Amino acid sequence: MLEKSNIGGEFLDDETKERIRQIGQRKIRLGAQEQSILSDDEVKNLCISRGTLSQDERIIINGHMVQTIKMLEALPFPRNLRRVPEYAGGHHEKMDGSGYPKGLYAGDMSIPARIMAIADVFEALTASDRPYKKAKPLSLTLKIMS
Incomplete structure (x- = not known):
């Protein structure tokens, strides 16, 4: 045990x-x-x-997003990529506001940031390389996410 x-x-x-x-x-x-x-x-x-x-x-692990955003904001992205920090920084946000680092709701996020957040949840549910859980099948993953 x-x-x-x-x-x-x-x-x-x-x-x-x-x-x-x-x-x-x-x-x-x-x-x-x-x-x-x-x-x-x-x-x-x-x-x-x-x-x-x-x-x-x-708490320490969740802080990685704050550091990621700070590092990306310090880079001189060309105009067409200037929102990369927002998109990358939002991949742990959740549509219901329970994510991190900012606790944003879907309406507070841009469409690309929402796509990143949804993709992150999908990947977490279906990943086969997690030592603490088995990958969920696609049918169950879609049910959980709907």
Whole structure:
């Protein structure tokens, strides 16, 4: 169970998280010293509900879009490419405003930025190279996205 939890996945149920916490409270004696089987950090990381990133790590990862936008805005794009920072920077936005970095709604985004955001969700759902989840079939992906 601990080995499976250490891989990460789409969803870790409350029962498994509670079992991990119980294991983490167990002590072992090494010579004259007693210590926990799992450290607090190990328990925290094994209890991640989705994927493999903690909340703190997720915040750091999400910051990559802010840095991407800043770097792209510093480049001297020709006129026909001047909106590249907007398009690239919007690929993690979601139509319902729950994305990042700006939490934009569909109406706040240009058509190309929306296309990038939709393509990113499609790719995330169908990607076969994610260690924490299997690729979803096209029929299910389209159902989720509709």
